[in-house]
Amino acid sequence: MVYTPKEEITKRIAKLRILMEEASLDGAFFHYKIDYYYLSGTMQDVLLFVPIDAEPILFVKKELSRARKESPIEQIIHYRYAKDILPYLPSIKRVGIQLDVIPYNDVVKFKKLLGDVELVDVSPLTKELRKRKSPFEITLMEKAAAISKKVYAQVPRLLREGMSEIELAGLMEAYAKPLGHEGLLRVRSLNWEAYTWHILSGRTGGLVSQADSPMGGLGLSPAFPVGASLKKIRKNEPILIDFGICYHGYQVDETRMFAIGSMPDLFVKAYEACKEIHYRVLDKALEGVTSKELFQYSLELAHKMGYADHYLGYKKHQVRFLAHGIGIEIAEFPFITASHTYPIEDGAVIAIEPKMVFPGKGACGIENTVLFEHGSYRILTNMDENIIII
Amino acid sequence: MVYTPKEEITKRIAKLRILMEEASLDGAFFHYKIDYYYLSGTMQDVLLFVPIDAEPILFVKKELSRARKESPIEQIIHYRYAKDILPYLPSIKRVGIQLDVIPYNDVVKFKKLLGDVELVDVSPLTKELRKRKSPFEITLMEKAAAISKKVYAQVPRLLREGMSEIELAGLMEAYAKPLGHEGLLRVRSLNWEAYTWHILSGRTGGLVSQADSPMGGLGLSPAFPVGASLKKIRKNEPILIDFGICYHGYQVDETRMFAIGSMPDLFVKAYEACKEIHYRVLDKALEGVTSKELFQYSLELAHKMGYADHYLGYKKHQVRFLAHGIGIEIAEFPFITASHTYPIEDGAVIAIEPKMVFPGKGACGIENTVLFEHGSYRILTNMDENIIII
Numbered sequence A, B: 001m002v003y004t005p006k007e008e009i010t011k012r013i014a015k016l017r018i019l020m021e022e023a024s025l026d027g028a029f030f031h032y033k034i035d036y037y038y039l040s041g042t043m044q045d046v047l048l049f050v051p052i053d054a055e056p057i058l059f060v061k062k063e064l065s066r067a068r069k070e071s072p073i074e075q076i077i078h079y080r081y082a083k084d085i086l087p088y089l090p091s092i093k094r095v096g097i098q099l100d101v102i103p104y105n106d107v108v109k110f111k112k113l114l115g116d117v118e119l120v121d122v123s124p125l126t127k128e129l130r131k132r133k134s135p136f137e138i139t140l141m142e143k144a145a146a147i148s149k150k151v152y153a154q155v156p157r158l159l160r161e162g163m164s165e166i167e168l169a170g171l172m173e174a175y176a177k178p179l180g181h182e183g184l185l186r187v188r189s190l191n192w193e194a195y196t197w198h199i200l201s202g203r204t205g206g207l208v209s210q211a212d213s214p215m216g217g218l219g220l221s222p223a224f225p226v227g228a229s230l231k232k233i234r235k236n237e238p239i240l241i242d243f244g245i246c247y248h249g250y251q252v253d254e255t256r257m258f259a260i261g262s263m264p265d266l267f268v269k270a271y272e273a274c275k276e277i278h279y280r281v282l283d284k285a286l287e288g289v290t291s292k293e294l295f296q297y298s299l300e301l302a303h304k305m306g307y308a309d310h311y312l313g314y315k316k317h318q319v320r321f322l323a324h325g326i327g328i329e330i331a332e333f334p335f336i337t338a339s340h341t342y343p344i345e346d347g348a349v350i351a352i353e354p355k356m357v358f359p360g361k362g363a364c365g366i367e368n369t370v371l372f373e374h375g376s377y378r379i380l381t382n383m384d385e386n387i388i389i390i
Helices: A006-022 A033-040 A066-072 A080-089 A105-112 A121-130 A136-153 A165-179 A200-208 A263-285 A289-304 B004-024 B032-041 B064-070 B081-087 B105-113 B123-129 B134-151 B164-177 B201-206 B263-286 B290-305
Strands: A027-030 A046-051 A057-060 A074-079 A094-097 A116-120 A198-201 A239-242 A245-246 A249-253 A255-257 A321-325 A332-337 A349-352 A357-358 A363-365 A367-372 A374-377 B027-030 B045-052 B056-059 B075-078 B094-097 B118-121 B198-201 B240-243 B245-247 B250-252 B256-259 B321-325 B332-337 B349-352 B355-358 B362-365 B369-372 B376-379
Touching: A006 A027, A006 A033, A006 A046, A006 B245, A027 A033, A033 A121, A057 A066, A057 A080, A066 A074, A066 B198, A074 B045, A080 A105, A094 A105, A105 A116, A116 B201, A121 A332, A121 B004, A136 A165, A136 A245, A136 A249, A136 A367, A165 A198, A165 B164, A198 A200, A198 A363, A198 B134, A200 A357, A200 A363, A200 B290, A239 A363, A239 B134, A255 A263, A255 A363, A263 A289, A263 A349, A263 A357, A263 A367, A332 A349, B004 B027, B004 B032, B004 B045, B004 B123, B027 B032, B032 B045, B032 B123, B045 B081, B056 B064, B064 B075, B094 B105, B094 B240, B105 B118, B123 B332, B134 B164, B134 B245, B134 B250, B134 B369, B164 B198, B198 B201, B198 B362, B201 B355, B201 B362, B240 B290, B240 B362, B256 B263, B256 B362, B263 B349, B263 B355, B263 B362, B263 B369, B290 B321, B290 B332, B332 B349
Parallel strands: A027 A094, A057 A074, A094 A116, B027 B094, B056 B075, B094 B118
Antiparallel strands: A027 A046, A046 A057, A198 A239, A239 A255, A245 A249, A321 A332, A321 A349, A349 A367, A357 A363, A367 A374, B027 B045, B045 B056, B198 B240, B240 B256, B245 B250, B321 B332, B321 B349, B349 B369, B355 B362, B369 B376
């Protein structure tokens, strides 16, 4: 089990403090697990307080000894009721909290507890921090990618005609878990779930669903309307496997194409177009152009190649992103979208996923998790990119 | 695939309206997927509006045709931006919304959109509704329980000495998924996750973690500090398998005990005590006493049997609940806890889980999902309750 080193946490908090100072914050509370894991190294039941000019304090509700083992924060204090934290707080007037995820009722309670304090959304600050991955984080993502490669390598052994999408998904999961895959992909929302078992075959690849994705799949029921379904996998249809892996909370996202027998020509060609867009956009990103320009560039490429109605979804269901940053959340900064105006810089890790959808027939596409470093890029999910025929 | 019938949705909304009238609400918005699934039958990307005296309106952001297929609501309207819904709203002054889960920033946006409207937390109303399950819901939970029974029946075939907890968990999941198990357990919180793969063997059964549970297990990393781990399963140690199953969003929770070779006497006896508490509390519940009294009664039983320091957790980590209601959320009303004052009534489905924890050694316990009906109770998770020795 890997614990986050002390120097890693120290650096993250030092960087956060610079942003907090710019935002004139006296301190910030982190009550949301993704954010306090990033800043403290633990996901026990805690509340993290980072004052602008003193040591951070980790308030632990349940298991003190595990929090102490997992987190290098020095001040770790047990508390039972919210009011127990008050004696430890310095004088604060303007304080950060994650207003993008904290429920309304909890903010009301927090305000009552803290009295005359201005609460400010601190999430834009941590999102900004997490735009660049550290060498420690990259190591964990490389491990996740290595698991992903091993899992994809099992597909020719596991996949057979007539098995359902969900059966294959279950077998891939069962193989991945003892390698350290944690089974969930984490999304910064209660309404969205990203299922790691995203396997679509033939017509299910043409189905749109709740998710902001070119294709959602059929899923198992109206309560799980996304991802692998009970549809049987048949010969000569495109099988899109988009299987996210999570290791120590760090995720990689990867999509590869498979077929039993043969891949219909429509999808062979569309897949080649996806690969071309994927690499040309990555190369273009190195020129320092903005996210928005990269997205526009990819649209132009898709249009020129004749895929205007299929690229990133079918007609009116086309999505407005080509890549999402990835790390301890499945979608974090930076993104390649129609609206973001920053360039993709060194330290960014993005999952780039050009995909084509043909309703009634299926979908195809490629996805890689890619690190930008030393003015270049490196594909972390380095599994063979050819269509695999079984 | 089972869709929620029209009469089911009509009844739920009629009952909701009675509670809305008591709360003097002109209408209520449902933006949280669990609640709109319950009231509309779909989990597409929607916003449900229920006016007090007109037909409900389902606003759909993405896939209109799937929402129409899944939901029997008659008015289903596509929208793109939040402001697009305004022309469809009647005059409203006091309106419900789920303030217990909706993020603070979203409430601010909602207030801006709606103008001079009083927003009231509507979640206590839907929670109250969901306290009683309908025959349709019970059918889905029976199906989930049937899947659970089949999965537990596989354990003697799958479990072998030296495999890790997570390996067994993965194999059980792989078996469960093609039967319709949906792989996630849903919790009404962004900070809590309930992993379906909760397998603890020997000492990991003695570990407390983030979860509000007598024992959390080791998990796979500080980012997933709950549930099955890479610890190898050994002979003659207690193996606690607490494996939740989800079918069409409806969950059942079940715990059974296994051992390879033999079960240490300490756990054989403690497990018998758990079973006795389980059945005596269920019988007592039929007398109509309150949740609080049931909890107290179970404590007295545990104390008399000599398990004061082990019942529902070890000493200072003892939890204050014995049972949680269960349905489309893993913890919903009614509960058996130290503080709730209602009786357990017909229509309730609860997961009752007396468990004993021995730090350094392990844990044991039983858990069943139990329906109260016709003035009696029926165990839905009707797998053999004997300790299974392999």
